[in-house]
Amino acid sequence: MIRLSRLPLCLRVACRELRTVATSYAVVLVLLGGVFVYGLLYNYMYAPNVVREVPIAVVDHSHTALSRQYVRWLDATPQVTVALRASDMLEAKQQMLSAQVAGILYLPSDFEQRLLRDEPAVYPFYASTDAFLYYEALETANLQVMEAIDDEYRTQLMPYLTLPELTAVATRTPVTVVGTALYNPLEGYGIYLIPSVLMIIIFQTMMLLIAMLTGSECQRYLLRPYARLQGRRGGIAISLVCGKALAYSVLYGLFSLFLVGGLPLIFDIPHAASLSTLVVLLIPYILATAFLGLTLSRWFTDPEAPVLLIAFFSIGLIFLSGVSYPLELIPWYWRVVHYLIPAAPAVLAFVKASSMHATMADLAPELLTLSLQAVAYFLSAVWVYRKKLAMRLGV
Amino acid sequence: MPISSLFPFPSSLKKMFRELHRMTSRRIYLVAAVVLPLFLLLFMCTIFGSGQMRHLPIGVVDADNTSTSRSIIRNIAAVPTFTIVHHYADDAEARAAVQRKEIYGYLSIPHHFEADMLGAGATISYYYHYALLAVGGEVMSAFEQALIPVQLAPIVVEAVSLGDREQGIEHFLLPMTADDHALYNPSLDYSVYLSLPIYYIMFQILILLVTLYAVGSEAKAGTGGEWLSAARGNIFVAIVSKLLPYTLIFIAEALLANYVFFHWLRIPFTGGVALFTLCSVLFILATQSVAVILYTLLPALSVVISVVSMVGSLGATLSGLTFPLSAMSPVVRYAALLFPVRHFTEAMQCVVYFGGGLMACRSSLLVLCLFPLVAMALLPRLRMIMVSRRYDTFE
Numbered sequence: 001m002i003r004l005s006r007l008p009l010c011l012r013v014a015c016r017e018l019r020t021v022a023t024s025y026a027v028v029l030v031l032l033g034g035v036f037v038y039g040l041l042y043n044y045m046y047a048p049n050v051v052r053e054v055p056i057a058v059v060d061h062s063h064t065a066l067s068r069q070y071v072r073w074l075d076a077t078p079q080v081t082v083a084l085r086a087s088d089m090l091e092a093k094q095q096m097l098s099a100q101v102a103g104i105l106y107l108p109s110d111f112e113q114r115l116l117r118d119e120p121a122v123y124p125f126y127a128s129t130d131a132f133l134y135y136e137a138l139e140t141a142n143l144q145v146m147e148a149i150d151d152e153y154r155t156q157l158m159p160y161l162t163l164p165e166l167t168a169v170a171t172r173t174p175v176t177v178v179g180t181a182l183y184n185p186l187e188g189y190g191i192y193l194i195p196s197v198l199m200i201i202i203f204q205t206m207m208l209l210i211a212m213l214t215g216s217e218c219q220r221y222l223l224r225p226y227a228r229l230q231g232r233r234g235g236i237a238i239s240l241v242c243g244k245a246l247a248y249s250v251l252y253g254l255f256s257l258f259l260v261g262g263l264p265l266i267f268d269i270p271h272a273a274s275l276s277t278l279v280v281l282l283i284p285y286i287l288a289t290a291f292l293g294l295t296l297s298r299w300f301t302d303p304e305a306p307v308l309l310i311a312f313f314s315i316g317l318i319f320l321s322g323v324s325y326p327l328e329l330i331p332w333y334w335r336v337v338h339y340l341i342p343a344a345p346a347v348l349a350f351v352k353a354s355s356m357h358a359t360m361a362d363l364a365p366e367l368l369t370l371s372l373q374a375v376a377y378f379l380s381a382v383w384v385y386r387k388k389l390a391m392r393l394g395v
Numbered sequence: 396m397p398i399s400s401l402f403p404f405p406s407s408l409k410k411m412f413r414e415l416h417r418m419t420s421r422r423i424y425l426v427a428a429v430v431l432p433l434f435l436l437l438f439m440c441t442i443f444g445s446g447q448m449r450h451l452p453i454g455v456v457d458a459d460n461t462s463t464s465r466s467i468i469r470n471i472a473a474v475p476t477f478t479i480v481h482h483y484a485d486d487a488e489a490r491a492a493v494q495r496k497e498i499y500g501y502l503s504i505p506h507h508f509e510a511d512m513l514g515a516g517a518t519i520s521y522y523y524h525y526a527l528l529a530v531g532g533e534v535m536s537a538f539e540q541a542l543i544p545v546q547l548a549p550i551v552v553e554a555v556s557l558g559d560r561e562q563g564i565e566h567f568l569l570p571m572t573a574d575d576h577a578l579y580n581p582s583l584d585y586s587v588y589l590s591l592p593i594y595y596i597m598f599q600i601l602i603l604l605v606t607l608y609a610v611g612s613e614a615k616a617g618t619g620g621e622w623l624s625a626a627r628g629n630i631f632v633a634i635v636s637k638l639l640p641y642t643l644i645f646i647a648e649a650l651l652a653n654y655v656f657f658h659w660l661r662i663p664f665t666g667g668v669a670l671f672t673l674c675s676v677l678f679i680l681a682t683q684s685v686a687v688i689l690y691t692l693l694p695a696l697s698v699v700i701s702v703v704s705m706v707g708s709l710g711a712t713l714s715g716l717t718f719p720l721s722a723m724s725p726v727v728r729y730a731a732l733l734f735p736v737r738h739f740t741e742a743m744q745c746v747v748y749f750g751g752g753l754m755a756c757r758s759s760l761l762v763l764c765l766f767p768l769v770a771m772a773l774l775p776r777l778r779m780i781m782v783s784r785r786y787d788t789f790e
Contacts, residue, residue, distance in 0.1 A: 026697035033705050044724070045712055051722050091743070097749045099741065111571075118563070121571040129580040130744045131719045132588060136532055139575055143539075146573045155572045161567065166554055169723060174549040176518045177542045179535055182493060184525035189718050193529035244510075270526070304615075305423040306698050309706035312431065312600040313594060315711050319442050324723060325585060326451060326499070326530045329444045351495065355526035362495050 001006030009229075009236065013243025014250070020213060026303070034205035035255045042197050043267040046190030051137045051242040054081035056103040057092040062111035066153075070107065072146045100136045102128040105142075115153065118160060133189060183270070183355045194269045195354050196323045196347045198259045203289050203343035204314050205255075206248060210293030211306035213244075218388075227377065227389045237385035243377065245290040252286045254335050265353065273353035277360055281301045281349050284370035288342035300382045321347035345369045413625050414609075414637050427605050428641060432598060432648045439594040440660060446586035454489045454501040455514045459508040467519070468544055471502055476537035487661040490522075499524045512549055517547065587663065590644040591656050591747070592716050592740055595675075598652075599682050600707035600758060602645055606686035608702055610636060610777075611696030612752040619781035631771070631777035635756040637685055645683075651674040665750030674742045674756070677763040681735035684770035691773045694780045714740040739761045 006017070021027050056074075059066050075082040083101055086092035092104045104126040116122040129140040154171075161167055177278060184191050229236055260278060264271035264386035273281075300306040318324050320337060321344045327335060338344040351356035360367070418424045427624035455471065457464050472479050480498060483489040489501040500523035511517035525531040547568055556563040580587045613619045626633035644708040653675065657664045664671075686703070693699040711717065713731035720728050720737075731737040745751035753760075 022504075024697075025695070026701045029684055029698055030701040030705070033702065039706060041709075043711070046718060046723075047724050048718075048724070054416050054454055054719075060576060096400075097745065097751050097755050099744070115570050118566060120566055120569075122574050123571065125578045126578050128748070129577050129583065129588060131716065132747055133584075133717075134719055135583075136576060139536075142573050142575065146571060150568075150570055151587070154567065157567055157570060161559075164559055166559055166564070169550060169553045169557065171518060172505065173546070174512045174516050175546050176516065177520060177539075177546055178520045179538060180520065181525035181531065181535070182490075182522050184528065184531070187525060187528075192526060193717070208701065212701070241582055261442045285603060303426075304608060304696055305421075307704050308423065308427040308601070308702050309431065310433070311707060312597050313606060314708045315597055315680050316435075316438060316442075323527055324529050325443060326448070326527070328450070328452065331441055331444050334438075334442055352494070356494055357494075358494055367471055369449045390570070 006208060009239040010243040012245065012248040013240055017213065017244050017247035018081055018250070021247070022210070022211070024216075027209060028276075029229050030205055030208050030212065031255070033252070034201060034208065034374045039198065039259050039263050042201075043190070043194060043263055043269070046194055047267065049186060049188030049190045051133045051189075052078055053081040054079055054103065054137050055101045056082055056105060056138065057084040057095050057101040058087045059089055059104065060080050060088050061109040062107045064112040066112040066149075067107045069146065070149060071105070073148060074105065074141065075146060077139040077141040081313070102131075103138045121166070121243050123328075125327070127392060129307065136395055148285060167307065173195055183357075187276075190267075191269055191355070194267070195264075195351050196318055196321060198263065199285075199347045199350045200317050200321075201259060201385075202252060202256065202285070202339075203312065203317065203346070205309045206286070206289050207293050207296075208307060209248070209251075211300050211310055212291065212303045213305035214294070214297035215306055216298040219298060223388055233386055233389050234382070237382045240295055240385050240389075241381045244294060245287060245378075245381075246337065248290045253282075256282050256286075260350070260354070270355040271356065272357045273350075277353050277358075279355060280360055281346070281363065281367065284367060284374045285342055285346040285349075288370050288374040288377055291374060291381045292342060295377050295384050296382035297381075298387070317341065317343045317347070320344045323347055323351055339369055342370060342373050343372050344362075409432045413622075413671070414418070414640050418640060424605070427608070428599060428644050429648075430734065431650075432645075433603055435594060435597050435601075436648075436652050436655060439590045439597075440586075440655060441576075441757065443586040443590065446584040447582065448530065448585070449475050450478040451476055451479045451500075451530065451534060453534065454481045454482045454492055454498045455479055456489050456501060457485055458485070458506040459504045459744040461567075463509040464504045467504065469543070471541055471788045474537055474541045476533060484720045484757075492522055493522070498525070499530050500538070502538070503580075513781050531760075536778040579665075586660060589716075590660065591662055592714065593711070594652055594656070595649075595739060595743070596710045596714055596716070596736055598649070599647075599710050599739075600704075601680075602679060602682040603689075603703050603707050604700065605641060606666060607690055607696070607700055608627070608686065609641060611633070611694075611699065611750050613637075613660040614694065614781060614784070615696045617784070618786060622717065623778065623781050630774045630781075632689065634774060634777070638687075641732070642679060642683060645679045646676055649679060652751055662747075664747055666746035667752065670753055670756075671746045674739060674746060674760065674763075677760055678742075681738070681763040682768035684766040685735060687777065688773055690782065691777045694785075710734055710736040712715040713737055716740060735763055735766055745771075 058071050060071060071082060074080050083093055084092070084097065089106065092101070095101045096104060106124045108123060111121055123144050127135045130137045158167060181187055185299060226236055226240060319333060320341065322338065329339065345366040349363045352363060406526055428732045455468050457468060462520055468479070471477060481492065483492065483501065489503070491502065492498050493765055500521060503522070505518065505521045508517050509517065521542070523534040523538065532747065547565070550568060551561060554563050577583055613622045623630065626636060648671065653671065655660045689703060690699055693702065713720070713727070713734050714736050715731065720731055738759040742756040745756040745759070749755070
């Protein structure tokens with residue numbers, strides 16, 4: 001067996017830290033639950049990826065072949081299912097109130113007449129916005145059916161054209177517009193969200209881990225033996241910070257194998273990043289997070305209280321990362337925060353690397369931010385630990 | 396039996412002073428119960444900026460360089476969603492800029508576009524960033540809207556030159572037009588969509604954790620017996636007097652948040668103020684009850700807090716706000732029923748968006764009332780935990 005006391009201080013600290021991790025139920029629970037259960041659960045929940053068969057109500061006052069065809073075609077789109085044929089708007093609205101349907105299509109009584117009478121046939125389509133994905137699905141489906149039926153009816157309207165030479169002009173399509181979704185060919189919601197969630201899981205669980213470990217370290221005066229060691233206090237503080245960060249890096253190196261290496265393959269979420277890019281991204285990310293946690297440990301005086309402050313930030317981090325809402329549009333003071341918290345640039349960089357085939361050169365701004373954070377938080381962590389040692393000596 | 400034990404509340408007022416003393420003795424209560432909710436409110440009010448996706452950076456590739464292509468680009472530049480930040484020489488360059496996330500999409504006009512348009516037919520392409528789905532969706536629909544005139548313009552011009560009425564040919568090309576209405580959020584404003592629900596989802600995590608910490612820290616500090624004897628052994632009085640101060644603080648914060656969101660941020664509010672206040676209060680009580688239930692099931696503070704720190708953020712997914720629950724697997728759908736935030740979101744959407752009355756959201760409110768009843772049924776077990784002190788030092 002290796003005698004711990006023979007190893008350099010830094011490695012001794014790392015071994016002791018790993019032993020503490022393994023012997024605390026709460027910490028093991030955070031790691032197993034947070035990393036493994038959460039990682040799997042999120043993938044499972046968002047596996048459907050796209051919204052299908054959104055229920056709508058149809059109020060058909062036209063009762064013509066055209067209106068029936070419209071409803072039939074709308075029902076046939078993958079996004080929409082006609083759940084109810086209401087007799088009037090009141091009934092449809094009632095259904096919407098009880099959230100049975102997410103949209104209402106209203107076809108007025110003169111729908112077909114106006115069309116054949118050479119007047120614009122406008123019909124209202126109401127879509128609920130309580131979930132934006134519902135709205136998007138309904139809008140897309142309705143637009144597609146409208147275009148399809150317009151194409152179909154155009155040929156029937158041909159005889160009504162006033163000038164015979166117009167026929168040739170009107171039937172050709174001079175400009176075709178083609179829209180292409182980049183980086184998300186399945187247009188899936190999970191594909192967009194999961195990469196960010198995986199990176200935030202790394203950040204949040206590591207912050208919780210550090211909070212619990214340093215909190216109980218403070219509560220039980222576990223730093224006292226180090227404070228009594230011979231040598232410069234700064235040197236001991238550096239060894240402590242490096243040793244702890246080493247322990248966390250080893251743990252999270254393994255967890256990352258599962259989170260960013262394994263899960264994307266199992267669940268078919270984007271995994272375009274090369275191994276070298278991932279390693280280059282994860283090293284500054286894990287270090288910056290570890291050092292940030294150790295800096296904040298200045299205020300972690302018991303193992304439970306800090307959890308109250310850390311846990312609730314996870315959702316906010318997604319907004320700060322600029323993945324769900326563009327970074328250009330959030331106010332400047334939150335953009336500053338984006339550059340202070342390692343999770344925010346790391347999420348962005350990971351999305352770039354895994355979904356967008358970005359090379360290391362494309363990641364340069366984020367890698368620079370993360371590296372600067374790692375250096376800055378390392379210095380502040382050492383300073384915090386020097387203070388802690390000095391305080392402990394006085395106890 | 397003394398009569399006062401039948402009416403526990405007057406005496407519980409006195410017991411509240413014990414909790415008020417505990418609350419003021421440690422900073423964590425102040426921070427977690429007062430500072431963080433206010434910070435959260437500030438965050439949700441400001442993070443989306445104006446709430447409108449405006450001036451998103453995009454690029455153009457103009458390989459044609461004719462008056463037609465320039466006029467198309469001028470039209471695109473006038474769309475409020477876009478800011479054209481760069482003219483790229485070719486598609487590869489524009490694509491590389493998307494990769495670096497400098498632009499969220501680009502329009503590509505091919506060589507010979509104008510000539511083809513007058514002859515055999517031309518194609519115009521746009522690309523949008525769909526790894527960032529929310530922004531990409533906005534860019535796509537703005538491009539679709541802006542390019543419709545480009546598709547029709549050549550036909551209309553030619554038909555008019557042949558002597559047809561402009562209106563006539565437009566009607567011929569688009570015989571029917573859908574009139575889309577986005578209900579409850581006509582401007583598709585992100586802050587209207589997300590601020591209020593996300594505030595409550597994150598608030599829920601804080602309520603859970605603060606309640607757990609307030610109850611669990613008694614056992615951890617070994618003061619469970621003292622707490623019970625202060626309530627003369629009545630666990631109901633003990634728990635009410637302990638949690639009531641927090642309940643009042645949380646209710647005050649919820650009311651402030653509602654005022655800020657509906658009055659200052661002008662989020663459209665169609666329902667009754669009293670009813671929505673009732674929803675908020677029931678939500679707070681139900682969430683506190685869930686914390687008590689979880690503590691009685693898992694009475695070790697460090698363990699239960701780490702579990703809840705993770706379970707809490709599931710609320711964002713299970714409220715069905717981002718991705719509709721009905722599109723998820725049935726297991727997830729049923730699991731969501733166990734989260735008060737799910738029922739609150741339903742009630743909130745019903746009251747705030749649909750203008751529903753008490754009868755419309757009764758089922759959600761009734762379920763919210765069930766949580767405190769379950770918690771009460773488990774109180775004897777909580778008493779046993781406090782008396783036996785079996786879990787006090789469990790970690």
